[in-house]
Amino acid sequence: MKNGRVKVNGVELAYVEEGDGPLALLLHGFPESGAATYRHLVPALAHAGYRAVAPNMRGFAPSALPAGDGILFDDLVDDALGLHDAFHGDGNAVIVGHDWGAATTWAAVTKEPERWSRVVASDVPPLRFFAPYAATYEGIERLNHFWFFQMDLAETILAADDMSYLYQVMQRKWTGPDYDVTGDFEAAREALREPARLRAALSLYRNNFGPHQMGTPQWEAEQFALWGALPSQPTLYLHGTHDNSVALDQAALDEIEAALPEGSEAHFIQGAGHIVPAEKPDEYNERVIAFLQKDV
Template identity: 70%
Template structure:
């Protein structure tokens, strides 16, 4: 893999890339890095004729901290669509996202559909479904880190003992029991181990789901404008059967699949938790490559 930096949307973003061909932009989530999340998918995409590019999102080292401190979803979306331009993407480009990268992908494909020919998302469903889930008893309990991260003391607790909290939550909640998160956790420490980086990462939750703003008419309007509408492009949605953070059943997955555009698919990845691209790479890669290679013109 090659490492590089580019200025997109006014911020210096670091990335890894592999392959040549149409752009495949790979967006990671919390508390991860692009290289770690997509370490298995990138060579597979390169072999299939794509230029796979996995940036670290703003604030996550070695990408720059935003000068204005903003970690709003709107900024992540603008970063992604700007990356399409500065990396030389065209109408054949595809966008792939996981977790926070999933929300960004839903929105980027909706805001600038001309940039992305196909969309692949895992582990966070569309806003219509995620918002409904987050307001249920099950969702509130399973997504308790959303609320914990709002507290001032979260920075001290998460940083303590070599970020032991994140190691534990990655291993015991966000991945299936048989998966070893060591490689992912080492990437986490590199990306957000410094105090300013950790603060930026927690600000994803504080700025986008702040207790005084979330659920207000203004908040609803802001998020609806970004990812309230579903992509018009063919979309693949994948979700782990053992995901203990965003818990879906067969009926939920069927409803998501039915809501997506023509040529779209929705499927479970058996035995995967919330870190689907890293936990079950053979199954995940096969699904992604089959979908990207499918002719949907008929």
Template identity: 55%
Template sequence: METKRVETKRITVNGVELAYLEQGEGPLALLLHGFPETPGMFRHLMPVLAAAGYRAVAPYMRGFAPSRVPADGSMLMKDLIEDANALHEALGGDGDAVIIGHDWGGFTTWGAAAHTPERWSRVVVADVPPVRFYERRAAVPEQIHKNSHFYFFQMGVADQLVPANDFAYLDWLWQHWSGDVPGFDSTEDRLAGKDALRDPANLRMGLGLYRQNFPSDAFGTEDWEMGRLLAELPSQPTLYLHGSEDPVVDEEILADIVAALPEGSDGVLLQGVGHFPMVEAPEEVNERIMAFLSGARSAGK
């Protein structure tokens, strides 16, 4: 049977109009992107999900064009979690729905799955471990440098420096985070991410992810709201994927993450892959995700 083509649609949820890509019919598979990304990050996964009988939906994050900028300018983690769960509701999702997230979409996935487990049967997160595991390498100089954008984006001057020279800083971030994958070309993804943030209002929202969720006076302390919000882990089977060239997680930490997750969960350190596994190693990622999801169906879940 021929798989339906990708369609671009719009929907208003949680007070914000979001654009989204959709392909296929069946149980909802919600795909959440990060920064500086777009739903195009899932272009390899969506047709595979659709062919397997899922309705794959990949929204543009609030504030990322062509989605609207929220009137109150809020990019707090609670807003992103509420967006995900509101999409589940508005799109007619049921208990068979699955949620898949990368980067900021991964943070959102951890939260949505933990706070409303009745909505999501299975969970997949890539390249952002549960926040409790970040402290394991927080004092490692390499990791501090790898996360330098967390601190740079707090500065007001970032509004001028990030878009300079056609967003050269975002080009550098892609190179800084991606692995040395033969044949991988990030041009398409980098251009899409820039286009989603070209308007100064959109860029302020993108930077707001860091400014609002990693406030300099509270980040990493007991007063860190995002840390409290994401303290709990999902109760559903969860697949965690992480590129070996993204140093926040190593084999030891991965084993501890899987051990902390519920029965039926799994984790994979993707060798030679950086922070963007969905486009750096799409065949392996697709295979692992579909094998994980097919386990739920074979178990009658």
């Protein structure tokens, strides 16, 4: 994989890429990096005839820190659209997102649908399914990091002892049984080790799900305007059976698949937790490549 840097939407983003052909833009989540989350998918997509590009989110080293007060969700969406331009994407481009990258994907493909031919997302379903879940007892308990990250103390706890808390939550909660999260954690620690970068990463939650705004009519209107619509493109949604943040059962997965446009699919990845692309790369890659190559 080749490393590079490109300036989009006012911020210089670092990325890895491999391959030639239509653009495949791969968006990661918290607290990861593009290169780590998609270390298996990038070469697989390159072999399948795509130009796979996996950037690091703004603020996540070695990408630049954004100016101002951290990261806003609509900036992530504009970053995705800017990357499409920077890599000369056209209507044959595909977009792949995990976690925050999935939310960004849902928004990017509905804001400017003509840019994307197919959509792949994992681990965070469309907002019309995620929002009701987040308001349930189970959702509140499983998404407790949303609330913990609002606290000033979170920065101190996450930074302490070489970020050992982050390792524990990634190993014990965010990944499935028997998965060794060490490589993903080391990439996350490298991306967020500096205090300013950790603060920027936490602003994902503080700026976009803050305690004084979340659930208000204005907040709901803003969020649904960003990622409340469903894609018009064929979409593949993948979810780990051992996801302890966003827990779905078969009925919920079937409902998601039924709501997506014709030609879409939704599947569980058996044994995976919340970081599906890294945890079960063989099955994940196989499903992604098969979906992108099938006739619809």
